[in-house]
Amino acid sequence: xxxxxxxxxxILIIACCIGWPLQQKLTAAQQTRDRLKSTxxxxxxxxxxxxxxxxxxxxxxxxxADDAIQRHQNRRTSRYFGILVDDADLEFMDQLARLNTAExxxxxxHLQSISDPGFDxxxxxxxxxxxxxxxxxxxxxxxxxxxxxxLNGNPMRTALLGSALGAICDSDPDAALAWFDQxxxxxxxxxxxxxxxxxxxxxxxxxxxxxxxxxDRFNINPSGDPVREILFQKRTPEQQLAALDAFRNYTQSIAxxxxxxxxxxxxxxxxSVIISGDGFDAASxxxxxxxxxxxxxELFAQSAAWVPKSTEEASQWMNWIEQNFDPETTDRxxxxxxxxxxxxxxxxxxxxxxxxDEGPVKTAAIQSFLNTTTGTNLTYATxxxxxxTTPDSRNLALETIHNQLQEMDPAAAATFAEEHGLQP
Numbered sequence: 001x002x003x004x005x006x007x008x009x010x011i012l013i014i015a016c017c018i019g020w021p022l023q024q025k026l027t028a029a030q031q032t033r034d035r036l037k038s039t040x041x042x043x044x045x046x047x048x049x050x051x052x053x054x055x056x057x058x059x060x061x062x063x064x065a066d067d068a069i070q071r072h073q074n075r076r077t078s079r080y081f082g083i084l085v086d087d088a089d090l091e092f093m094d095q096l097a098r099l100n101t102a103e104x105x106x107x108x109x110h111l112q113s114i115s116d117p118g119f120d121x122x123x124x125x126x127x128x129x130x131x132x133x134x135x136x137x138x139x140x141x142x143x144x145x146x147x148x149x150x151l152n153g154n155p156m157r158t159a160l161l162g163s164a165l166g167a168i169c170d171s172d173p174d175a176a177l178a179w180f181d182q183x184x185x186x187x188x189x190x191x192x193x194x195x196x197x198x199x200x201x202x203x204x205x206x207x208x209x210x211x212x213x214x215x216d217r218f219n220i221n222p223s224g225d226p227v228r229e230i231l232f233q234k235r236t237p238e239q240q241l242a243a244l245d246a247f248r249n250y251t252q253s254i255a256x257x258x259x260x261x262x263x264x265x266x267x268x269x270x271x272s273v274i275i276s277g278d279g280f281d282a283a284s285x286x287x288x289x290x291x292x293x294x295x296x297x298e299l300f301a302q303s304a305a306w307v308p309k310s311t312e313e314a315s316q317w318m319n320w321i322e323q324n325f326d327p328e329t330t331d332r333x334x335x336x337x338x339x340x341x342x343x344x345x346x347x348x349x350x351x352x353x354x355x356x357d358e359g360p361v362k363t364a365a366i367q368s369f370l371n372t373t374t375g376t377n378l379t380y381a382t383x384x385x386x387x388x389t390t391p392d393s394r395n396l397a398l399e400t401i402h403n404q405l406q407e408m409d410p411a412a413a414a415t416f417a418e419e420h421g422l423q424p
Contacts, residue, residue, distance in 0.1 A: 061107055064095050068111055068124055096131040101139040104128045108147070122151055129160050137164040141179060145186050158191045162198025169202045173210060177217075196220065197229060204230040208243040212250035222250075223259065227267040232274050237286050240275055244290060247271070268296060269303040276304035280316040298329060302336040307344050314341075314352050318361050331364040338368035346373055350384050358390060366393060367400050374404040382416075398422060 053061075071092065096104065108128060112121050125147045133140045141164050144157060151157045168176040180199065184192050196218045204211035211230045220226050231243060247267055254260035276283040283304055292300060301321050308314040321333050341349040350373075353365045366388075373381045378401070385397030398420050405413035417423065 057103070061099075061103060061110070064092075064099075064107060065111055067092060067095070069114075093127055093131060096127055099131070101132060101136050104132060105139075105143065108143075121147075122154060125151060126154065126156060126160075133160060133164055133167070137167040138179075140164040141168075141183075145183055148186060158194035159198070161187075161191070161195045162202070165195065165199050166202025169199060170206070173203050173207065177214075197226070200226065201229050201233075204243075205233055205235065205239070208246040209249070212246050215250070222254070222263045223266070227263060228270045231267050232270045234274065234277075237282070237289065240271070240286065241290060244271065265299065268299050272300045272303035273306070280305070280313055280320075284320055298325070298333060301325065301333045306337050306340045308341070311348075311352050311355070315356070318356075318365075322361055327360060330360065334361055334364040335368040338365045339372050342369050342372040346377075346380070354384075354388060358393065362393065363396065366397050370397055370400040371404060374401050375408060378405075378412075 071088065099107065108121070108125060111124060125143065129140055129143055132143065141161065144151065144161055144164070148157075165176045165180060168179070176199065180195065187195065196214070200211045200214050200218075203214070208230060214220075215222055215226055227247075231247060233243075235243060247264075251260055251264045251267070254263060275286055278286075287297070287300060290296075301317075301324075305313055305317055308317065317337075318334065321337075322330050325333060338349060338353070346369075349369060353362060353369055356362045356365065370381050370385065373384075381401055382398075385394060385401060388394045388397055399422065402413055402417055402420075402422050405416055
């Protein structure tokens with residue numbers, strides 16, 4: 001039978017359509033086989049586990065190594081990248097946790113010697129660090145330094161270095177600091193700075209005086225976060241007194257007057273906020289034990305629970321302020337507290353003022369509230385003022401708004417005075 005040219009072409013096209021996908025599958029299979037074969041060869045040439053180990057120990061380490069390689073192959077071919085930790089990960093971490101420090105280091109060295117360029121040793125190192133950090137923080141530090149070439153880009157490295165050093169600081173802060181001094185040059189500058197902060201925070205709870213000494217030792221500017229990290233921690237009343245003494249001694253050692261004042265004000269504000277978080281009764285009792293000087297007492301009163309948890313707490317602090325300070329200082333403290341509260345929660349602050357009894361505290365609060373809100377929301381400030389129930393409070397509020405407008409926009413102030421019957 002003769003086959004025409006068109007029919008021959010059709011047969012050829014069909015054969016190609018069938019054969020091409022089969023060829024693709026065959027090529028992929030060959031690539032997979034070559035990769036597995038290469039890994040097997042690399043494993044066979046990698047350093048074996050120590051001969052001094054028992055056959056059972058070597059077999060266990062080899063089984064974990066095989067598991068690590070298989071996990072790597074599975075992840076390389078998987079379509080699912082969204083799950084960070086699954087049951088297999090947890091089981092593998094449990095296997096690592098049962099190894100001692102020497103076994104973990106030996107396992108990592110063995111797998112790192114495999115030359116497969118796609119094998120990510122950093123994941124294994126991080127899992128090993130997680131397994132080590134609680135029981136052997138010094139080995140954790142050694143591992144994080146020795147494997148720095150595979151971990152420098154890992155954001156967890158700084159946190160793990162800091163937590164391991166913190167664990168050592170709990171029992172032997174001098175040893176932790178000596179280790180850091182020896183290895184600081186091995187760390188990237190950003191990593192070293194992060195570790196310094198974590199060390200200070202780790203020692204600050206038990207030894208705030210040492211934490212403040214570290215600011216100088218690490219050549220850290222005390223402005224802002226460093227002091228806050230030391231002071232802004234939950235402590236017992238006795239620990240807070242120790243923290244206050246350490247903070248006083250530290251700020252007195254700062255030569256620059258402006259820096260000393262700014263550091264003290266910022267730090268003492270943070271200390272006041274954290275102490276008042278225990279509630280009015282506990283915080284006011286602490287003030288009685290702390291032997292604060294007049295400047296400290298006023299700063300504490302301005303900062304303690306400045307965003308109160310309830311209207312009852314707001315009233316407790318305002319009553320305490322009125323009872324413990326002279327009228328002029330009371331006005332200043334109330335104005336400061338209301339300004340901060342209104343900036344954060346204007347509606348809550350306004351409601352509390354509205355329901356407060358007439359008197360010096362309410363007068364100071366009205367003026368501070370409207371000095372804060374008029375510039376940002378004149379309509380709200382005006383409506384709030386007009387809703388005050390007593391004529392004296394209402395007139396005071398309108399006059400306060402008018403005075404603010406005169407400073408910001410004289411034309412608007414004149415219109416406001418005409419609308420509300422005020423003297424221009």
